[in-house]
Amino acid sequence: MLRGIDVSAYQSSSFGTDGLSFAFIKATEGRSYVNPRLSAQTKHARDAGLVVGFYHFLWPGDLTAQAEYFVAHAPEKGGDLLAVDWETTGEGTHASNAEKDSFIRKVRALRPDNRVLLYCNRSFWLNVDRTSYAGDGLWIADYVTAGEPRIKAKWRFHQYTSDPHDKDVADFGSKAALKKWADDA
Numbered sequence: 001m002l003r004g005i006d007v008s009a010y011q012s013s014s015f016g017t018d019g020l021s022f023a024f025i026k027a028t029e030g031r032s033y034v035n036p037r038l039s040a041q042t043k044h045a046r047d048a049g050l051v052v053g054f055y056h057f058l059w060p061g062d063l064t065a066q067a068e069y070f071v072a073h074a075p076e077k078g079g080d081l082l083a084v085d086w087e088t089t090g091e092g093t094h095a096s097n098a099e100k101d102s103f104i105r106k107v108r109a110l111r112p113d114n115r116v117l118l119y120c121n122r123s124f125w126l127n128v129d130r131t132s133y134a135g136d137g138l139w140i141a142d143y144v145t146a147g148e149p150r151i152k153a154k155w156r157f158h159q160y161t162s163d164p165h166d167k168d169v170a171d172f173g174s175k176a177a178l179k180k181w182a183d184d185a
Helices: 038-047 063-073 097-110 122-128 175-183
Strands: 002-007 022-029 051-057 081-085 115-121 138-141 157-161 167-170
Touching (some): 022 038, 022 167, 081 097, 115 122, 115 157
Parallel strands (some): 002 022, 022 051, 051 081, 081 115, 115 138
Antiparallel strands (some): 157 167
8 A cells, every 4th residue: 555645725835744655735725725735745746756636625516616726737748647636525524426527528628638537525425425426436535544435336535544644555566656647447
């Protein structure tokens, strides 16, 4: 299992990278928020030689505009990973299954040289999701033993804790295998 991290504006631009193979960085949310540390966090991850991914926190409504906003702000480089963060918003709402699926497909069409993933927690996957569509792969949050999320679906990434920050593992045999998968979008 490969080790990784996901970061947002809440984390430093110089987060620890020792022993990591990948990093996901929050890029955008809705149609109005861009992570103010996006550039610095991206540079830090690339300088450390990590496979880099970016994610967008999805809000209900105008999925095309959100997808365009995301790809306009997430750095564009072949081999980077892109993900939609599908969960409950601060207002207690969430995008529908159709909106989630549409967003993934739209981002994939806008960035055909990048893998596009679905991030959600175990509860969403088991109780909200009705399509099982995760684009190029599922990134599941379930705070249990690393690499042992309590789902039956095939997953690529597992966020297993948020203490002291979000930590993840990837189901790849090596960093080279992860990089090849990412590059072969």
